[in-house]
Amino acid sequence: MSDIEQVPVSLTVNGKKVQRFVEPRTLLIHFLREDLNLTGPHIGCETSHCGACTVEMNGMSVKTCTVFAVQANGAELTTIEGMANPDGTLSALQEGFRQMHGLQCGFCTPGMIMRAHTLLKENPNPTEDEIRMGISGNLCRCTGYQNIVKAIQYAAAKLNGTDIQEAAE
């Protein structure tokens, strides 16, 4: 094997402490998927364009295909696997995506929901334009985004306790 020593990383993922030794070149997406078996974040483009690998790291949305696992040392991470309500029911965003038909093949969905999660934390009441800009780092090949926008509006309304507008077409 290589002469490069493995280095320790310890971080919190979905509320759980995790400690592993990794090769320094291990990409965070592979660390999550291969070492931690968190296969929700997906690999779509590998060049930080598609956002399918998006997770929340220290309150920021990051594309884990372009971050080394060592860079996440000490960080607090949330992946799609940590998104459901504590009782196992779907969170507002997850429910919104289902209600508004905001997904089809489901491959972009974990990244899309994680991005929307951080977006709504920063801007609980976004306009349609703000949502579109906010998810512009996430590509979807199936939906044309229209129902994703509605899904995020649904979640925003639910979280804000306001009326939910308009069902999916």
Next chain:
Amino acid sequence: MNDMTPTREQREAALEGMGCKRKRVEDIRFTQGKGQYVDDLKLPGMVFGDFVRSPYAHAKVTKIDASEALKLPGVIAVLTAEDLKGVNLAWMPTLAGDVQMVLADGKVLYQNQEVAFVVAENRYIADDAIQLVEVEYEELPVLTDPFKSLDEDAPVLRPDLDGKMEGAHGPRKHHNHIFTWEVGDKDETSKAFTEADVTVKEMISYHRTHPSPLETCQCVASMDKVKGELTVWGTFQAPHVIRTVASLLSTIPEHKIHVIAPDIGGGFGNKVGAYPGYICSIVASIVTGVPVKWVEDRMENLSTTSFARDYHMTTEIAAKNDGTVTGLKVHVLADHGGFDACADPSKWPAGFFNIVTGSYDFPTAHLEVDGVYTNKAPGGVAYRCSFRVTEAAYCIERGMDILAQKLGMDPADLRIKNFVKPEQFPYQSALGWEYDSGDYHTAMHKAMDTIGYRELRAEQKAKQEAFKRGETREIMGIGVSFFTEIVGAGPSKNCDILGVAMFDSAEIRVHPTGSVISRMGTKSQGQGHETTWAQIIATEIGIPADDIMVEEGDTDTAPYGLGTYGSRSTPVAGAAIALAARKIRNKAQMIAAHMLEVSEYDLEWDVDGFQVKGNPQARKSMKEIAWAAYHAPPQGIEPGLEAVSYYDPPNMTYPFGAYFCVMDIDVDTGVAKTRRFYALDDCGTRINPMIIEGQVHGGLTEAFAIAMGQEIRYDETGNVMGASFMDFFIPTAVETPHWETDHTVTPSPHHPIGAKGVGESPNVGGVPAFSNAVNDAFQFLGSTHIQMPHDAWRIWQAAKELGAHG
């Protein structure tokens, strides 16, 4: 009845059957990151395969030295064509009747072609090893322009075909020629052109692009040497076909091959074919005895597995002065790349391109397609369309606009004038299809009224005047598109893949407690089959959709089917599902008759059970009947309640639609903004309107991308340009227009539930709508045709050539 008894409407609603905007079953797992895609699979001892690829587009491979790579700890094997020859797999047959190298056998024909397959303990070591494999190349002259393929002195791309002047589809006329496909009446068509008042002619190109689903192609092959059984998990749109192909190629008996397509992250035609990655993984697993995973990266996906389009269509229309079309003549130069690996039904070298007469009543037509080789990647898949149908729709819809311009007619009016009339259905087209049904006039008028077509034309005229006066630098285009699709391949009389007729299948089993498992030969890649198939069954047998589990993709359990592409699932498998369900209902009727002690002819179906005619209180619900089928089957009737149906459709289905695009173009930058896009679709009976709308949104977005910039380009040395998501145009939520959708319903007369298929219509109809909008905007400056893709610089260039920059 007491107050607690549900009404008929309530019982109907509880089924969530056809017509219901049922929320998707799949979403429960997908929204939690619990989908199970191929790359999520981890097997004990699994290793990883990856390719050494050619940097050259055309070269001899003179030496492959893997010795340094093999020294790297963790590297298990490096396969080359020489190794594959031992198992007779250096080459594989394509669906189009050609053969294709699995690994470079003496030469390479396109950049990034597979040269060697490295097998290592993990993907990191595999990538390291790739850097260590030394390959020596001797460069050859490169051919990328299909218009030069048939030149006398064009380089010979396929020495393996030397002297072989008969191809899978008839005679070859040149060393780079693949086939000529001719349909229609040449003499009649020539006559129509001689006698025409007006003719137009234009070379309309549909550029090379790629389906690029967000999940790339991937597989895990696992050979159990003890049992002699091979299991392959993969991104397969057609798992049964893959099983048959794997058996034919490997000589492993088909019952010892298990092909499983788990959740698939989008397909769009990319995942129909068989690729070197699958073959090499299988061979590697046979050689090593451990499971081998192969996962394409995005660059490999865009540059090697299955391009789409690359059709160059010289289009001529003959017409009378009043706009009546009298003849259509099309010649297509089809660029197939280094191998003809089109995923079309076997007998159709240019797919169903002969739908090119579109929605119009052409009395005569003639079509000729020439397929040629170039130093580009193979493929030619139906990227979100039935086989070559989007090319055909683009061809005729641009052609009609060009004719309207020449005649000085409004393009919508010209279309209406030439529509096949409702009373002409079933309609026999000049190029050989029988359109099952349609009501084009109603759809077109509804669309024009909704969008306010005449008002938009008036606004456009005012804007053109303002532009001429120098008051604005913005021009406006209105794109009209009225497409007819041909989907649902297909009838066994004309459709097969490698000899297997293109039927599809369904199996339904009702359990004693009245819940259901059902399996089909199709495979969803995002279409939501688990949701919609259950809705068909729910309506047909009166069991709530929530009590019906739908399973696809496992060839051990699912009945044989030809898979999901070409919008064939609903037309073919959808029919099989309905018919299997009806078999169950028929048996249920016999059981119910026995239970109610009446003749089965005295019973009538009512939502979710059978009731005695004239005495609706005497009824048995499907749930009760199911229990009886297992608990106390009547004498003379087999116990159990299940059915299988294989459906061979009598005809294709012909969805259609009217699309309008309103676009504003900044002449100084070439930036085009879609102000409105209205899509009216008629896909016959609508099973789940929510899912249909979602399909339309997605297809329109892909159409937008293709028309406005999505392209696989090559430079003159055969370098593939922009094979990453930086350059290959996948629009984000910001660029993507807002979609307005609408519909009419003209059920298919031959389909058991009248459904026609919809997934691909928006792509087929959308591309011409966008392109016609761009072209329409520039007409008043004297332009007749601007080639796609319409990215900003090309629009700017067209504006410049038309003198719009002053």
Next chain:
Amino acid sequence: MIPGEFTYHRPSSVAEAVAILVSHGDEARPLSGGHSLIPMMKLRMAAPEHLVDLGGIADLKGVAEDGDTITVGAMTTQSDLIASELLAAKLPIVRETSELIADPQIRYLGTLGGNVANGDPGNDMPALMQCLNADYVLTGPDGDRRVPARDFYEAAYFTALAPEEILTSIRIPVPPSGHGYAYEKLKRKVGDYATAAAAVVLTMSGGAVSTCSVALTNVADTPLFAKEAGEILTGSSLDSDTIKRAVAAAEAITEPASDGRGPAEYRTKMAGVMLERALARAAERAQG
């Protein structure tokens, strides 16, 4: 797409980081946001043996005002720049430009220092820093030195930065209050580099331009400070004739590549169009 092997370093001070760079020379590369370097490593077009992650150096983050200068730490991210009230008040063009860079995820990690130091002609901040006449502070084994942004870029990926140096901060002179500004960027989609972009900062007095600074993005192998264009505009009332001359002067210094964004001729013209539009917006925003 897997990067080659490297040894990872995470120093906690600039001095420590510089020491690592000194001991490994060309074999070491500093890592800031990583969104340029890591993709290059995945393509094996970059293969540093030592990666020096600057993420652990607290001193390199933050935006501070010091008299007439705003100093931005090199590891300040694009999203920090967008969030900074100080920048919004004093240098609003920084926010306007930051919001046009890449996409939200990348802006959380992408840094100003990385954007300007990397030497990628596609990056937006270098031209903006030239327009604003910023200085880069380069810290090496012999301490700090300052290099004006306008002198920093030599060719694509070649800059005045020595292998053992780190770009530690960016010092931006604050333009007078009431200045007009605009960053106009033409791109194919969110996440793309500019087909062409223009940065303009100007001040107006009595309807005439008192000062004007222009720079262009991604229309040569370095960012371009369009000195002559700025000089032509200074003193003018931004009449169409002067604008035409300034645009021509700016276009004349471009030397863009032909690529998927368009042929060179188009990109040159787009630099002109972006400049024209930036001027119009800057003038509209200017007071006085």
